[in-house]
Amino acid sequence: MLLDHAPTDTIAAIATAPGKGGVGIIRISGPQAPQILQGITGKALPPARQARRAWFIDAQRAPLDDGLVLWFPAPASYTGEDVVELQGHGGPVVLDLLLARCLALGARMARPGEFTERAFLNGQLDLAQAEAVADLIEAGSAQAARCAARSLAGEFSRRVEPLFEQLTALRVYVEAALDFPDEDVELLHHGAIGERLRQTQDSLHALTRSAQQGKLLQEGIHLVIAGLPNAGKSSLLNALAQREAAIVTDIPGTTRDLVREWISLEGLPLHLVDTAGLRESSDPIEQEGIRRAWQAIEQADLVLLVIDDTLGEGAAEAAIRARLPARLPVLSVHNKIDLSGQPAGVREERIYVSAKQHDSLHLLRERIKQQVGYEQCSNEGLFMARRRHLNALAHTAQHLQQANTHLHQHTAELLAEELRLAQEALGEITGRFTSDDLLGRIFSSFCIGK
Ligand SMILES: Nc1nc2c(ncn2[C@@H]2O[C@H](COP(=O)(O)OP(=O)(O)OP(=O)(O)O)[C@@H](O)[C@H]2O)c(=O)[nH]1
Ligand SMILES: [Mg+2]
Known part of the structure; x- marks a missing residue:
């Protein structure tokens, strides 16, 4: 799976939109975040999760800006790592100076979406929730924003999860039939598998309809x-x-x-x-x-x-x-x-x-x-969904359809295989089964600092 290459370097980025603003925020995440905070304020770490006023200073201890610092020790942070936020004045030049100072103190520039990617890799969010972060930022209407917020809160994932469990139960049933070949025919003749398969297909259909609405709202x-x-x-x-x-x-x-x-x-x-x-x-x-x-x-x-x-x-x-x-x-x-x-x-x-x-x-x-x-x-029960999710749901449906055919033909091995593929396709939504390549594509579409 994915968790075996958790990053060990420290990333930093300007998290607020480019241009001038009242406040500009720099976000730092990774093991060196506390040292960088101490370097940039010249003081000991502030208490965790409490805003403190501080001067940000350069290498010669000359002031760069006057702002607030926030210190979130791992794992209770957005990324699940040590995280620091510097809230300075929102001018592009001063923020660039602050960011340069963070880089000099050991951070590297974050790639687009890298904070959220780390949150996903550290299990703070599943993939559908991570995508909802970007969708919330990009939302083009109040309805779309509300739907994205529901996905972020895990509503979509919570509806995928029981389907996943249904498929697990079905697979256990069919695998048992394979392990006890003498009873094979009897088990497959048994109406129970057909009934469960139909129920799973119905739930999948309902979920797909909601997801289609969500995608319409997003795109x-x-x-x-x-x-x-x-x-x-x-x-x-x-x-x-x-x-x-x-x-x-x-x-x-x-x-x-x-x-x-x-x-x-x-x-x-x-x-x-x-x-x-x-x-x-x-x-x-x-x-x-x-x-x-x-x-x-x-x-x-x-x-x-x-x-x-x-x-x-x-x-x-x-x-x-x-x-x-x-x-x-x-x-x-x-x-x-x-x-x-x-x-x-x-x-x-x-x-x-x-x-x-x-x-x-x-x-x-x-x-x-x-x-x-x-x-x-x-709109009530709606959540945000993307084309990627609809594709995953469609693939799941195709494999269930195939599974149905094999059930009627009593080909138990093929039935088991289609159920496995269906579960794998469904698992792509929350990121249970996801290739690194796909992750790269998803997170690179985010803005920097997210
Ligand atoms: N009476 C009436 N005239 C209309 C109506 N719709 C458009 N027109 C008139 O039809 C003419 C063409 O309208 P446009 O909207 O420019 O038509 P168009 O299809 O965009 O034309 P092109 O850009 O040349 O392809 C204009 O004089 C409009 O005022 C309508 O519902 N009723
Ligand atoms: Mg015209």
Whole structure:
């Protein structure tokens, strides 16, 4: 496992955001942290976990700053190691001087996420909690922050744990069948394994649904507005963003660049992209705009295909639909109903709106949430999850499915193996089974000082 290479060097970093601020914090973790603290204050260690005022001094004992020191002896600290915090004035130059002094006294610069990585390696946090630290910092909405806080408090891990236990119990049962081959057939015929397997699959399914909601809240969705020139794409973007973000004119081909807006749909972060109208064009600028539009579509989670309802949907739209990636969900939005006279509402999977009159936009918002499976009211038990977690849950589900097949074919060895693989995939979430390579990737995405 991981704990056999616990670090022995001491790391330091500026923990507060770059720039000027009232207070700036330097964090030091590792065995030399107490000596560095004594070196930087020229005094004995302060009492543990109590703020003390001190002068920070350089090698010639000249003052660098006047601040607070905090001393957290291991293991009752963030990283589980000896930790020191220096709270000085938040100027970039003074913080650099303080950090340089820490390095001169024996610390080395921390890599991004290294404090949290050490907390994980020392068992202060599991992996899902460690990731929640970064997600809390990055949270783009109040809902996302609350979900990240729940994951940090261990809510996600607490829901993974019983599943893990269920799998252990199942494995014990099946391994027993393997150890006593005479009773093998009987055990596998026994409905109990099938029943337990089904229960485990059900719990996994419920957990996956919650995790999907969490991931939506963390990453949001990329929604691209596409369609023919003049269909009202930019008008729709402006209406959804509630500001005049994109230029609107009655000249077809107005928009060339991608216009990006970020909005929150009752807590769901929505990255809107307005694009150039899709048509054959000989204008090189417009051609480039159309190329970018397709590029944005390739990366979208959802496309709003805007149709001018006074013209209706025709061959040009059909050509666009044919070129859309097959995996991509598309919402058909009929615009300009104030001109076409069509009633507002949703009919046959099409939404009838007026971007100009802001008519039926609430229905559009509802449909977007429905399409991506966002259940805004059920935020309560939600926790933050990442793509990595969803992948792990999906792999677990696949192995359980395989296990089911082997159960029906009475191939006990293969059943046991699939259960083992399922448990391994599930264990990746909290870091029970995790490669160093994966850890490196997870923690390097953190900011320095975290
Ligand atoms: N009456 C009415 N006019 C609309 C509506 N939506 C857009 N328009 C008008 O249609 C024209 C084109 O609107 P835009 O939003 O610029 O259309 P677009 O799809 O972004 O066009 P390009 O950027 O050229 O591809 C403008 O004159 C708008 O005022 C609507 O719901 N009702
Ligand atoms: Mg436009």
